[in-house]
Amino acid sequence: MTLELFIQYLFAGITYGSIYAIVAIGFNIIYNTTGIINFAQGEFVMLGGMISISLLPVLGLPLAIVAAVVITMIFGALLEICFIRWLVNPGVLRMIIITIGLSILTREAALHIWGESIHSLPYFVGNEITSVTIAGARISPQVLWVVGACGCMVIILSIFFQTTSVGRDMRACAANRTAATLCGINTRNMVTLSFMLSAGIGALAGCVVSPITSTAYDNGTGLAIKGFTVAILGGLGNSMAAVGAGLLLGIIEAFSVHIIPLAFQDAIAISLLLLILFIRPHGLFGSRSAGLKEF
Amino acid sequence: MNIRTLVVSLAALCISASPVMAADTIKIGAILAVTGPASFLGGPEARTLEMLVAETNAAGGIDSKQVELIIKDSGANPEKAISFAKQLIEEERVVAVIGPSTSGETMKVKKIFEQAGTPLISCAAAEVIVNPVARYVFKTPQNDSFAVRKIYQTMQDMGIAKIAVLAGNTGFGKAGKEQLTAIAPEMGIEIVEAEVYDKDANDLSAVVAKIKANPDVQAVVNWSIVPAQAIVAKNIRQAGWDVPLFQSHGFGNIKYVETAGAAAEGIIFPAGRLLIADQLADDHPQKAVLTSYITEYEKNFDEQASTFGGHAYDAYIVLKAAIEEAGTDRAALRDAIEGISGLAGTGGVFTFSADDHNGLDIDSFEMITVKAGKFVPLAQ
Structure with a gap:
């Protein structure tokens, strides 16, 4: 393998990995506050892409993205307020089934609004054939946007969770819900906030990846499965671990193409997931004690 | 009147009423992937059929009978296609079915239509649909x-x-x-x-x-x-x-x-030449049919016509020509489709025969390239 080919694979892997990681972070935020896996996470990504595409002619690219993120956050909050908050007996399994239902509902609604065809945002810099050369390998500038967005998101999130009082409240809620309630934290609002946050992150991801992957009403599901794999791989609830696991999976997928047929790419992801579940059920980077909440 | 006589007379009424109703309209079924992963095929196909049937009915129908179109959305799911096929044949008693949109679905329902003796005109491309030939199965897209x-x-x-x-x-x-x-x-x-x-x-x-x-x-x-x-x-x-x-x-x-x-x-x-219809010579046999389809489709629906909708267009005109020729008897209809020759459609000029249930040849394709965001014929 030449150095050029190596770097080309590496960047392809980083691209896949960053996309998976962003989706996985969304899973983790909601998991932390509620203990559930929100299977509508992929739909947030799709909505972000679709809304920004619709708003593009009116607002221009930067504002369309901001508006798409805000609208998706409101949508996430509404989902929680309307369907999750008022559950009399909020069992984990029940809530998971509800999120599956909501994901189907959102997908069908998107089909009616935007139709069955694929759309995409324009490339943020240059166009479809622009590429930058890094160490002999050529990659699209959009890849740098995806990697950059993923990096910024992780940094901002960790600052938010470590230093702001709302962030600390959310962490308290994640650590021990009963204790958090006793300390006067409104845990219900924290759950709503976590839905808004992960909807916003999903939407932003949907916007930055749209030029590369295109957006269609049904492409949230595929992303959700990969994101879920990565979240489990890294250890549920740990956003930093999700980035590590995402990049790892992406890079393995990219390099696997060199040795085994491309058709087996998804089999690799699933085999890896099974292997991890057998050997380290708490994830690659998770601590043994954390385990799975209530599962 | 006791309950029993009431039931019997009601049943008798139903039996006597149904043939009368069937004689008034010609029922055509369609199994199309209007939603789901193949919706880019089924969507334009369904819209094309609805448009064509409305046109036919506005013009007085076929042999002064109104056409009733029953579209079933399979979502490109072969299992759904199978149950819709049975429903259309056994319950709705359609004279023929257009679709399915995908090759996988068509192969699953092929046998059902063969056994029921009901013509099927598929909008899917795979060669195996018509090779080997099944008596009642046809297709309009090029091989x-x-x-x-x-x-x-x-x-x-x-x-x-x-x-x-x-x-x-x-x-x-x-x-x-x-x-x-x-x-x-x-x-x-x-x-x-x-x-x-x-x-x-x-x-x-x-x-x-x-x-x-x-x-x-x-x-x-x-x-x-x-x-x-x-x-x-x-x-x-x-x-x-x-x-x-x-x-x-x-x-x-x-x-x-x-x-x-x-x-x-x-x-x-x-x-197919649909993509470059405006660049065809005026005396090209497909020019008129392509221009009229594209104009009508784009007037009715706010999107560009595609070759996929064209496959449904071809299936409909083939079926319509056969019904005009042979009426609604399914076996006669099948023979009439095999007898169609020189019928200009969007995909090419169709000439069916007993061993060619596609009716097109290699010249139905044109090599096309993309220039400045538009389709143009490839300069040889």
């Missing part, structure tokens, strides 16, 4: 092998001998890859790289890097449905590789060109 031969002919003209093949893991992709592999030796083409990718793949830059690293590759053929068709093009051009890129006839929708943007420039693919 995959025509597309492959047309591509290889163009490669010979361009002096290309060694190629890489990429295909999606759908029925369409697999069938295309088989045809590409089977026909290559006789056309003097050697496939030096072949890869199959998942239909939901988001980015194919890794596999593009792999085939680019093989210095023997003179051209790339990609055989898949959206969105991978656009992604392959983008990844190849981003890698700074200006290799000739060929796509299948599945690329025939200007939306994919829009999605691929600048990367779509120069893509070469075979397609």
Whole structure:
């Protein structure tokens, strides 16, 4: 393998990995506050892409993205307020089934609004054939946007969770819900906030990846499965671990193409997931004690 | 009147009433993937049929009988297609069925129509649908092998001998890859790289890097449905590789060109003449039918006409011509379809026979390329 080919694979892997990681972070935020896996996470990504595409002619690219993120956050909050908050007996399994239902509902609604065809945002810099050369390998500038967005998101999130009082409240809620309630934290609002946050992150991801992957009403599901794999791989609830696991999976997928047929790419992801579940059920980077909440 | 007589007389009423109702309308069924992964096929097909039936009825119907169209949305799911096929044949008692949209579904329902003796005119491309011939099964899209031969002919003209093949893991992709592999030796083409990718793949830059690293590759053929068709093009051009890129006839929708943007420039693919209708000579046999279909479709629906909707258009005009000829008896209808000759449709000029249930030949395809975001005929 030449150095050029190596770097080309590496960047392809980083691209896949960053996309998976962003989706996985969304899973983790909601998991932390509620203990559930929100299977509508992929739909947030799709909505972000679709809304920004619709708003593009009116607002221009930067504002369309901001508006798409805000609208998706409101949508996430509404989902929680309307369907999750008022559950009399909020069992984990029940809530998971509800999120599956909501994901189907959102997908069908998107089909009616935007139709069955694929759309995409324009490339943020240059166009479809622009590429930058890094160490002999050529990659699209959009890849740098995806990697950059993923990096910024992780940094901002960790600052938010470590230093702001709302962030600390959310962490308290994640650590021990009963204790958090006793300390006067409104845990219900924290759950709503976590839905808004992960909807916003999903939407932003949907916007930055749209030029590369295109957006269609049904492409949230595929992303959700990969994101879920990565979240489990890294250890549920740990956003930093999700980035590590995402990049790892992406890079393995990219390099696997060199040795085994491309058709087996998804089999690799699933085999890896099974292997991890057998050997380290708490994830690659998770601590043994954390385990799975209530599962 | 006691309950029993009431029931009996009601039943008698129903039995006597149904033939009268059936005589008033001609029931045509359609099984189309209006939603789901193949909705880019089923959507335009369903809209085309609705438009055509409304036109026929406004003009007084066929033999002064109104046409009743029953569209079932299979979502490209073969199991649903099977149950809809039975429902249309046994409950609705349709005279014929148009669809399904995909090859996989068509192969699943083929036997049902054969046994029920009801004509099926498929809108799916795979050659196996009509080869070997099943008595009651027809199709309007051009054969995959025509597309492959047309591509290889163009490669010979361009002096290309060694190629890489990429295909999606759908029925369409697999069938295309088989045809590409089977026909290559006789056309003097050697496939030096072949890869199959998942239909939901988001980015194919890794596999593009792999085939680019093989210095023997003179051209790339990609055989898949959206969105991978656009992604392959983008990844190849981003890698700074200006290799000739060929796509299948599945690329025939200007939306994919829009999605691929600048990367779509120069893509070469075979397609029906619908895409270049405005550039056809006025005396071309398909000119009139193509112009009228495109104008009507674009007037009724706020989107560009595609070759896929055209397949449903062809299926409908074939069926309509046969009903006008033979009435609504299913066996007579089947014979009438086999007897159709020289019927100009959107996909080509149809001439069916007892052993050709597609009715088209290799000339129904034209090699097309993308220039400045538009489809133009490939200059030889």
